Amino acid sequence: MDSIGGSATVSRQICHEDCFSGQEANVKVGEEQLQDHGEKLTSSKSEDSSNNKEEGVIESVKAEMGQVREENERLKKMVQQMEKDYQSLKFHFFDLLGQETCKKSEDSTPSSDETEESELVSLCLGRTPSESKKYEKGSNSSRSSRENEDLEAGLTLGLDSKFQMSTELESNPSPENSLDAKEDEAGETWPPSKILKRNIDDEDAKQGDVKRARVCVRARCETPTINDGCQWRKYGQKIAKGNPCPRAYYRCTVIPKCPVRKQVQRCAEDMSILITTYEGIHNHPLPVSATAMASTTSAAASMLLSGSSASQPTLIGSHASATQLNGLSFNNLYDSSTTKQFYIANNPSSPLCPTITLDLTASPSTASSATPPFNWFSSSFTSPSRFPSTSLNFPSPAVWSNGYQNSYGSSLSNLGPYMEKNHQQQALTETLTKAIISDPSFRTVIAAAISSMVAGNGSASASSSQGNQRAAENFGQNLRLGEANNEAVSTSSLNLQNGKGCAPSYISGLSSSSQIGLLQSHVLPSCVLNSASLAANNNNKDQKN
DNA sequence: CGTGTTTGACCCGCGC
DNA sequence: GCGCGGGTCAAACACG
Numbered sequence: 001m002d003s004i005g006g007s008a009t010v011s012r013q014i015c016h017e018d019c020f021s022g023q024e025a026n027v028k029v030g031e032e033q034l035q036d037h038g039e040k041l042t043s044s045k046s047e048d049s050s051n052n053k054e055e056g057v058i059e060s061v062k063a064e065m066g067q068v069r070e071e072n073e074r075l076k077k078m079v080q081q082m083e084k085d086y087q088s089l090k091f092h093f094f095d096l097l098g099q100e101t102c103k104k105s106e107d108s109t110p111s112s113d114e115t116e117e118s119e120l121v122s123l124c125l126g127r128t129p130s131e132s133k134k135y136e137k138g139s140n141s142s143r144s145s146r147e148n149e150d151l152e153a154g155l156t157l158g159l160d161s162k163f164q165m166s167t168e169l170e171s172n173p174s175p176e177n178s179l180d181a182k183e184d185e186a187g188e189t190w191p192p193s194k195i196l197k198r199n200i201d202d203e204d205a206k207q208g209d210v211k212r213a214r215v216c217v218r219a220r221c222e223t224p225t226i227n228d229g230c231q232w233r234k235y236g237q238k239i240a241k242g243n244p245c246p247r248a249y250y251r252c253t254v255i256p257k258c259p260v261r262k263q264v265q266r267c268a269e270d271m272s273i274l275i276t277t278y279e280g281i282h283n284h285p286l287p288v289s290a291t292a293m294a295s296t297t298s299a300a301a302s303m304l305l306s307g308s309s310a311s312q313p314t315l316i317g318s319h320a321s322a323t324q325l326n327g328l329s330f331n332n333l334y335d336s337s338t339t340k341q342f343y344i345a346n347n348p349s350s351p352l353c354p355t356i357t358l359d360l361t362a363s364p365s366t367a368s369s370a371t372p373p374f375n376w377f378s379s380s381f382t383s384p385s386r387f388p389s390t391s392l393n394f395p396s397p398a399v400w401s402n403g404y405q406n407s408y409g410s411s412l413s414n415l416g417p418y419m420e421k422n423h424q425q426q427a428l429t430e431t432l433t434k435a436i437i438s439d440p441s442f443r444t445v446i447a448a449a450i451s452s453m454v455a456g457n458g459s460a461s462a463s464s465s466q467g468n469q470r471a472a473e474n475f476g477q478n479l480r481l482g483e484a485n486n487e488a489v490s491t492s493s494l495n496l497q498n499g500k501g502c503a504p505s506y507i508s509g510l511s512s513s514s515q516i517g518l519l520q521s522h523v524l525p526s527c528v529l530n531s532a533s534l535a536a537n538n539n540n541k542d543q544k545n
Numbered sequence: 546c547g548t549g550t551t552t553g554a555c556c557c558g559c560g561c
Numbered sequence: 562g563c564g565c566g567g568g569t570c571a572a573a574c575a576c577g
Contacts, residue, residue: 233548241567
């Protein structure tokens with residue numbers, strides 16, 4: 001009877017679609033066991049037919065069996081009904097999505113208030129600032145309709161996360177960002193406000209007067225370019241003022257009209273540092289190996305957005321870290337014994353076009369700040385600067401990029417920038433984040449689970465670079481390390497560079513489990529972030545380097 | 546021959 | 562208006 005009750009219990013579970021078949025199986029198993037039980041009872045009856053008392057028991061058991069059978073039938077029907085409801089809801093959901101898309105494409109009027117926009121911005125990655133601009137200015141465009149669509153979807157992801165600038169951000173350009181200014185003067189970053197208006201790709205043309213954000217990745221890399229998993233074609237090279245090293249211009253060639261471009265330049269002061277700046281949203285499915293950088297830059301972009309919300313420092317808590325760092329990916333492809341830092345800064349030459357710098361070159365010593373977790377933003381947000389230079393140190397290279405790929409049903413691969421992230425996932429993110437923050441044991445469990453997954457799958461990365469397996473293993477190690485010791489965040493085990501080039505694609509070898517993806521994209525950042533520290537002051541130091 | 550790179554010319558925005 | 566600097570174009574070239 002226990003088994004029957006067990007199956008009934010399982011049948012009552014309301015879970016994912018995958019559960020339904022299992023539930024039905026349980027129901028069937030329960031019935032079989034029920035029959036076996038009845039046969040045994042019948043045989044026992046034949047053996048001892050003289051015992052009337054037992055007969056009574058048997059009768060009662062039979063009656064009970066009948067009831068249980070009815071219950072089983074009822075539960076089976078419930079399961080079937082639930083399955084139908086699920087399918088119906090699923091279709092309805094996608095139908096609504098489709099309707100919403102059509103509706104928004106017709107109604108591109110920027111009726112949404114700025115508060116709403118800001119809210120949406122904070123939840124979405126990979127947005128083009130131009131679209132935000134359109135909201136503000138009330139211009140109509142097909143892009144804005146797509147933007148709305150993206151907003152519905154909740155998340156877009158570009159290799160170089162273009163994203164909307166918040167109104168606040170655009171209306172209050174900071175002329176005071178000295179750090180980025182220095183970089184610009186040195187020609188180390190990609191300042192190009194001018195490029196914005198020169199981008200005449202089909203998509204960009206639709207975007208009109210584009211003010212877009214970029215993500216600049218500083219990494220120690222011996223190879224000419226970072227192997228970010230995408231396919232690039234060099235279309236130009238320039239000697240930038242202040243930097244003897246030529247600046248190379250690359251264009252994504254995965255599909256002919258992909259608007260994504262990147263600039264690659266060596267740091268003038270440290271030739272080992274490669275500065276790669278991404279711009280644009282892929283309008284095609286990304287190779288799995290490319291999702292790493294996509295996530296990284298998206299996360300960086302989201303960080304920039306968080307920086308734009310400086311007036312709301314309370315955002316920068318667990319919630320913000322979970323939401324805005326969603327999918328954050330700091331890959332071990334670069335210099336590894338380092339911490340990862342973000343510089344969130346506007347470009348003085350282009351106040352409306354902020355650039356976030358993901359600095360993967362900082363020395364470990366600079367990261368050993370005693371700054372408590374979740375305090376990274378404190379100094380930067382108290383800065384008078386509109387776009388204060390902000391750094392984030394991350395103790396371990398996370399491999400959450402696949403989280404996008406996996407947790408969202410490969411929507412990244414299928415939809416590219418139009419990746420979907422629903423509110424449930426956001427809620428899940430917050431919930432998990434809170435749980436992680438509040439419960440160290442939970443962190444431990446998550447860390448152990450993921451590290452074991454990563455380590456277990458590292459060898460499967462046939463399509464990735466040589467360091468992938470090692471990266472995965474290191475990741476797992478460092479996840480644990482970060483869990484165990486918040487300060488020992490930068491270790492030699494993070495070093496993936498090993499002189500063989502910079503390839504984040506090791507992520508591609510990870511498990512395709514959606515659970516892993518969720519953990520990678522939502523949980524891991526929180527895990528690591530919680531053990532991370534921020535040395536805001538180091539930021540300036542690194543920027544000057 | 547197809548694909549990718551090189552490189553000088555050109556365009557454009559910005560500052561003076 | 563002019564010059565400067567950054568970004569892009571496209572012909573020439575290299576390579577497999």
